[in-house]
Amino acid sequence: MLASLKSMKLKKQLLLLILISILFMFILEVFYYFAISTIIQSRSEKYADNLLTQLVERIETSNQNVKKATELLSFNKYTQLFLDSDEAAMKQTYSEILAGITPYFVQSNEQVSNIILVDMDGIKSSDHRYPTTLLDHIEVQYALYDKTRNTHAFTDIVKDPVTDTYYYGYVQSVYWSQENTNPFDKIGTCIVQLSTEKLDSFLHGLNMTKGTKFLILDASNRIVSSNDGSFKTGAKVSDQLISLVNSPSKQSRFRESGVSNLLQAKTINETNWKVVSMIPTHEISDDLKPVRVTGMVLVLLFLLLSVFFGAVFNRNITRPITTLIRFLNRIELHKPTQRLQTNERNEFGELYVHINMMLDEIDKMTHEVINTQSSLYEMKLAKKQAELSALISQINPHFMYNTLDCIKGIGYAYNAKEIVLVTESLSNILRYSIKGAEVVYVREELACVRNYLSIISTRFGNRFEFEWEIDEPIESLRMTKFILQPVVENAIYHGLEPKLEKGYLKIRGYMQEKRLFFEITDNGIGIEEGKFEALVEQLSQGAALGLPGSDNRGIGLLNINDRIRHLHGPGFGLHIQSVSNQGTTVLITLPILSD
Incomplete structure (x- = not known):
């Protein structure tokens, strides 16, 4: 393949380069589109997961407040006296006292709509009317009159047929904690009636895409609350949705009314309820439509520019090269006086100028070679002179050694120790200085x-x-x-x-x-x-x-x-x-x- 590419005409190579550039641009556009789609979807999933986590935390916090308030009321002296008393007059008295206390518990939590006290004989006390369906459901589900049954639980939702609204409750068994011979006997049940309207406000405060749906399902997979009118409170969701919500996977795909949704679910502690989010997948990628259109416009523009500049480059590159090839084929080696003539002002113009300069240099070098031959003998003489000078420079140190030895001998002859010492030291320094090696032992340098x-x-x-x-x-x-x-x-x-x-x-x-x-x-x-x-x-x-x-x-x-x-x-x-x-x-x- 490389061999065939090398043999290809330059014009075809430029065309191939343009096509490869366009293909690369298209592939790059597709890659970035899908990469950005993946990033946006991942961030949407993470954002939805954070919203669900916040919603679960708010519901669990609200439930904890209800539990704490119920526990305080259960240990209240008058609550326990009402539930334990067998006399109707005393029960009425205690009920009136509780009527002044319970409103504070109701007002302390927006979800609480009523508080119902039920003793072991089935006698009930409440400030407001309560849905019998709720009480019937609790009596069946939690065996209120069984002294061995200890209940602390949130119920599923129940419809009030009178007001056509849904409620759910928190049920807590009450045990005698006052001074008595039989402490900690079950004396009744405290039921907190809770409205779903507070949960509705939680869901409507969530902000995601336009078509995103949030659901709260009770343990029976019925809808407790939703931010979308197509899901009615109390209705049971489809078996497919139930299967996906209860699956171990954190995320799954769910098609509803012909629309593909990204589904996520989380469980609310103690209630075993589920919080579900359904994000239409097409809304996740809606923001990418301008990117996709812009990318296609850029690819088309790049295509047009590539064709235009390809034609320009083809004219400005191949024509000068053709001219150069014709000149090289025409020039005679034995008559190198011809020169390229061009009006080009780009790199090819500089190339032509340098080729002409090269030809001029060839003429100049031809004359220099002739002149060099004539001076070769003079160069050989200069080389011999340099060799002679090197020999003389090697003789001079020996002369210095001999001279210093002569002076040293005179010093010995006249018993001049200073002259002997100085000449000997100087001779050692001279011998060290002209020593051929540039690297010496430290002891030699110290001796110097x-x-x-x-x-x-x-x-x-x-x-x-x-x-x-x-x-x-x-x-x-x-x-x-x-x-x-x-x-x-x-x-x-x-x-x-x-x-x-x-x-x-x-x-x-x-x-x-x-x-x-x-x-x-x-x-x-x-x-x-x-x-x-x-x-x-x-x-x-x-x-x-x-x-x-x-x-x-x-x-x-x-x-x-x-x-x-x-x-x-x-x-x-x-x-x-x-x-x-x-x-x-x-x-x-x-x-x-x-x-």
Whole structure:
């Protein structure tokens, strides 16, 4: 396939590129549409789940309030006296007292419409009329007059045939808790009559899509409340919906009246009721219609632009290439004087210009080759001269060795120990300096410094005191040659020599964190504040430039710092601390080099 693509005409390749771009744009549009659809549906499901959770929490909170109020009323002294009394007159008295108490319990919860007290003989007390159907349902379902039956439960909904409204209740057995010989005997039942209107207000306060339906089902799968008029209170839902609501799956699909819905359900604790949401799936994707239309318009626009610019690119690319091919086929290699003529101002125009320049360079190089041949003999002579100079440079150090040995011999002859010591130290330094290797052992570098300090001690006598503090393990390590001696020389000539008092120089060497450190500390005249700041700035910038004024003591340090950074990187080099008239410390940081 790649071979056939390479052999394809450029015009066809451009057309293929346009078609692939259009196809890619279409696929990308489809992908983003379905990706956004999935995201919106997922968020809608999560939002509906949150709404159901909030609704369940509100209903459970309301139920808890009812239970607490019922429990308080059940333990009320007059409630228990009413239920336990056998005398009609006393019951009437207690009933009148309770008539002044129960309204507070009713008003404390909007769902409570009535409170009914029933003793074990079936005598009832209530401030308002109550639906007999509710009481009949409770008597059958919960065996009110069975002393062994302890009931704390919410009932299913029951229709009041008189008002054509639905109620449900909370039933709690009442036990004697006053002082008595038989405490904790069941003496009756407290029934709280609850209205479904409060539940209706819960559902109507929910905000989802326009067609979203919310239902509350009791334990018998009858509708307790709904925000949609098509679901009537008290009606039993379809078997299919019951099966989906009771399934372990949190979400399922449900078709109702020809409309596909996303169904979710949650259970209300203690009542075993269900809260159900049904979201029409087409409403979830309604918001994507503008996106889909916009995407199709963009694809069509991209198609038109691709065709237009494809035609333009085909004309502006293939025509200049055809012209170039014809020129290359026409040009004669033995007469490279022809040149391309074009009015193009784009890259092809630049290409034509560079081809003409290349042809001009070919003519120029032809003449240069001829001239080069004539000067080849002169180049060979220059090479021989350079080789001769290299041999002479190798002879000069031997001459210096011989001269120093001669001076040393004279010193021995005249018993001049200072001359012998100086020439021997200088000879060692010279031999070390011209040593071919750039990497040496630390002990070799320290030996060079000791030779140098030997010369200084001979010259200045006891004017300077030197102290060495070198960790023995580092002497067998490797380092770059000729780093320490220039720093020591700088400390003596620019720090200690101008000082009138006795000078002190300390050389410390140690290894830390796989790095070599050398500290050269003197108690000389230090560096003036302004020059010190300039020196520190130049060290940080790695610039070996002269400092302002006539004092050039920093140039050598800058050169050493640049050399170290050039060889080992910016993490290594010199760091200086100096106080005027007190002294200077130079810290040298080096890597540990391998053999």
